Amino acid sequence: MTPVLHADGVTVVRDGRPILEEVTLTVRPGEHWALLGANGAGKSTLLSLCGAVTHPTHGTVEVLGRRLGSVDLRELRAYVGHVNPRHPLRSPLRVRDVVLTGLTNSVEPLPRWRPTPEQEERAGRLIALLGLAHRKDARWPTLSQGERGRTLIARSLMPKPRLVLLDEPATGLDLAGRERLLDSLDTLRESHPELATVLVTHHLEELPAGTTHALLLRDGRALASGAVDDVLTSDQISKCFDHPVRLERRDGRWSVRARQRRASSPSWPSTFSRKDSTT
Template structure:
């Protein structure tokens, strides 16, 4: 398998504070990573760098084999899939669900004068069906529930068959039903051998979908632990990361942590 993301001794400093501090981390195309850590751990900064929206203060980053600082990031981003809650604010509210997904082919957020062929439409409808959205294809984005919007943004992120998929807190602020449905869909996608390498940021072990293979625990810009999830996700590592003693449970491929 090929490396799709490679951080080598990466630090990111702003206003004299180290947001990331000496991060070395590698993702291959067959790995599905969850990144877990408290607020302020550096998770968002890590994702901004991984998507080419920011650059490290020191160290080197390779994304899909290309070194940040030595590649046109606009070209690079066409090979990435990215979904975050912030994107929802940039989507025109009257845009249909089908068009939100379809416009990913041109990397625009809102239908304008671009032209799409039948192949594009079939691809969009196939992906809408995979993410349980085809029945909402003609509905306006603004009328959707939070859970439906999150699924639309992920469907948009995979529209172009990306080589790396990055998801920033995809289940945040969802009710139980919407969260569980999305985790179920993410688990199915992650378990497919045809899916790209994946990185998912979350605050909660309960939101790690089955099928994710690796875990990074991040605290104050430093890696507490990183590796295969069965070895890395322990009560001791969670205590070090979050500063609270927990009992860790696992059932049916899902995790749960409860304070002692």
């Protein structure tokens, strides 16, 4: 099966400092990858390569069969869905209008551009798929953070992409908003079986149950990569975040707790007495 994304030995250097070093990632149709790591591990940098936003300093990246460096990045980005919770929209657009901007790959509607009836119908179907049919005419400033996230997922699907990138989509969501978002991602997986996704997070609780693969990054290097059950283990996550944790999976979802350290008996000075403790 031809990959939708292949990054081979990529290194990214900024101001003489390596941000990524020799990282390889291959994503095939129908796979749902998680990029995990602590702050500064290189997750967002790798995602920018996946989205044809930047070039690697060394190594090669092929997105949808096209190699970066030999293709117009702006044209290529039109075929990759990108969900960024920091979407820079400032206008009070309706949900349906925000979703339609996915066709023009723009933040605001382009002057004199009008969607076709078929495109408007597709936007309506995607809005309903993401559970927002009752909010299709709501304006952007009135949406909750979770509703904005689901709107942006619908927007990313408008050009019928083969690859969707999600950059910490649960940022700023409360518990209910996060769960609705993750339910929507699992619905998306079921309704678009050939679609591939790459989701960046540093919270395992934010991973959808349908996650199939994972890449752990630490200090710009790949610590582990492959099928999710092989990669997401207590030992691997402890190494990734440099903290001892216990990882559990129940009903397809993950939870993490710090490992309990064995308490040691306090060593008080021999002169310490009850009388001293009350003075």
